[in-house]
Amino acid sequence: MERINIGIFGRVNSGKSTLMNLLTQQETSIVDPTPGTTADVKTTVMEIHELGPVKIFDTAGIDETGILGAKKKEKTFSALKRSDIVLLVINENNPVYKNDDYSTESEVLSFSEKRGKEILIVYNKFKGFPCIREAVSAKIDGRNKYPYIELELSERSNYSKLIEFIRKNSKLQPAKTPLLPDMDKNKIVFLNIPIDEETPEGRFLRPQMMIEEYLVRRFVPTFAYRMDLGKARSIIAEESAGEKKRFDEFITHLNRNGKLQLLITDSQAMDIISKWTKDAHYMVTTFSIVMINFLSRGNLELFVNGARSFKDLKPGDKVMIAEGCNHDRKAEDIGTVQIPKKIEAVFGKDAVQVDHYFGRVFAEYEKLKEYKLVIHCGGCMLDQQAIASRMEDLIESGVNFTNYGVLLSYFQGEEALNKVIEPFGLKV
Ligand SMILES: Nc1nc2c(ncn2[C@@H]2O[C@H](COP(=O)(O)OP(=O)(O)OP(=O)(O)O)[C@@H](O)[C@H]2O)c(=O)[nH]1
Ligand code: SF4
Ligand SMILES: [Mg+2]
Structure with a gap:
């Protein structure tokens, strides 16, 4: 499924996990005053009514030092690379921020810009503390480039404000890449599924299932076929000829009046398929090519x-x-x-x-x-x-x-x- 990925980033104890829990409206991540509580990337998928299907990453603070800090940072950046929307959380009441060089925030912002992410800033407003947002934002976003919101993240009733903020400021829609080019409803797609020893029993592999479902949903008929690769590649001439004959007979039968439009094969059978379909007038491709294009x-x-x-x-x-x-x-x-x-x-x-x-x-x-x-x-x-x-x-x-x-x-x-x-x- 195509989703929008939302990543939550910032320093330790800024309230990233609290933001995760506000978005998901449940205790998805552990929240604790101990710095460095979130060590690994915590991922959750959900449907946010106003945004559609999303995947959310809660991450470790990237200002942690030492060997462990570096390991956490690498994981956090891997999530940053996979995020469409970057929520940068800043605890605006943290006195440390006053005399800081903001290298943590700058690193997230410059990397996100380079990779074309949508950047939204969330100032976490801990109740009862003096607010220093203006001083902070002047330093990290002097030109007021990024949309921001001030919220007390631990207050669950702020859910709607947060969602509205994301929805209003995000131009993203889940990408709509077609799995396959347009197919004719009156012609057949042949699926060559050799089922080797690695294939688990009880189901097709994900690309095979996805493609079959995609076509049938669009009224395009499919024909699933298991080629015996062992026989097809056999050095015993009769065995390979027998397997080719079986394949040719099905193809001829299905292709009466040019009814076959496309053959999709498992990549590992390309050596056989390229030989056996040399003069074919229908198109040929592989499951792995369809997947990587998508x-x-x-x-x-x-x-x-x-x-x-x-x-x-x-x-x-x-x-x-x-x-x-x-x-x-x-x-x-x-x-x-x-x-x-x-x-x-x-x-x-x-x-x-x-x-x-x-x-x-x-x-x-x-x-x-x-x-x-x-x-x-x-x-x-x-x-x-x-x-x-x-x-x-x-x-x-x-x-x-x-x-x-x-x-x-x-x-x-x-x-x-x-x-x-x-x-x-x-x-x-
Ligand atoms: N009063 C108040 N406390 C908050 C708020 N947001 C976070 N906290 C507290 O701040 C502490 C840290 O919050 P977390 O959400 O765990 O922070 P984090 O950024 O995930 O921290 P790490 O995982 O350690 O990087 C916890 O004790 C929270 O209860 C808030 O809006 N108001
Ligand atoms: S295509 Fe890649 S990700 Fe999918 S099952 Fe094969 S090895 Fe795994
Ligand atoms: Mg956390």
């Missing part, structure tokens, strides 16, 4: 350019393979087996170093520069903001990036690559 908000072209830079790799270069989740890995896993094998076949054993990053944690910003190419999965377990944050880090670091589906198609030649990006109006 998650990158239509920026598939950047991933195509990255795939084409594969040929420029040289011995001694480093490549990163990044996946958005941790899953059980079996024999023919794309990230740990298929792609590293191909790299070895092209550049020689140990010539190009391959590192892996799995899960929500992406490589530290400083480390990214070491890589010549980042190869990312479909990213179905991540949201658009997480993909955007990774892409921005990579673009700033000057590192090329591509995606499983795009690269595996590129390995089949330029013609195969053109074929899978054609549905998105691209051509190399």
Whole structure:
């Protein structure tokens, strides 16, 4: 689901968690006078009637020092990168603020500006203390650029004022990137789902479910097919011929009167699909390409350019393979087996170093520069903001990036690559 991400930032004890609880109207985060109570990013998703579906991050104060402070800060900045709206909380009654250099606030503001975030300032008004908002705001926002509100955050009845403040000052709407280009309701989309050993029983994988639901919801008929990849790749001619015959018969049957409009395959079957659909008049693409185009908000072209830079790799270069989740890995896993094998076949054993990053944690910003190419999965377990944050880090670091589906198609030649990006109006 496409949501707006709202991140809460500021110094320790400024009232960030109190703000989280005011927004969610419950004890989502622990609130305590001990500085540094929130150590990790606390995430919650909810529907705010006036704003729609949102994801909210409560973060650790970024003014904490020491090794632990640095670790917390890194997590906080990772949430900042994924936020659409930045709520900067300032405890306007904190006497420390009077003679401060405001480096904490400046750091949040300048980074947020650089990354194009919407910035809103929340002055937390602790009852009974003298207010120094004007003095503070003159220093951090002299030109009154950012919308601000003064509120006692621990007062639950301030909920409506806070929501109204966000709603009034935010121009954001959840992005509406179509998952697929317009499809004809009277023609079929063929879904090739090989179901390998890694596929959990009882459900399809997220991209497969999302695409099937998206099409059926729009009255576009789908045909789900399980290709036996073992047989299709078999060195026993009869076995592969038998599997091809089964595939061809279904395709011919479905494609009577040109009724087949698109075939979407699992990326790992691209070696077979590109051969077996060479002369096809219907379009072909992969689940992972559909996903990365959607998650990158239509920026598939950047991933195509990255795939084409594969040929420029040289011995001694480093490549990163990044996946958005941790899953059980079996024999023919794309990230740990298929792609590293191909790299070895092209550049020689140990010539190009391959590192892996799995899960929500992406490589530290400083480390990214070491890589010549980042190869990312479909990213179905991540949201658009997480993909955007990774892409921005990579673009700033000057590192090329591509995606499983795009690269595996590129390995089949330029013609195969053109074929899978054609549905998105691209051509190399
Ligand atoms: N009276 C009053 N107390 C508040 C208000 N906001 C926060 N506090 C108190 O200030 C203390 C810190 O609040 P938190 O919300 O935990 O602050 P935080 O920014 O999340 O702090 P860390 O997680 O340590 O970074 C708690 O004791 C809160 O009860 C307020 O509006 N009025
Ligand atoms: S996040 Fe990546 S590795 Fe995990 S299931 Fe989705 S596409 Fe596969
Ligand atoms: Mg907190």
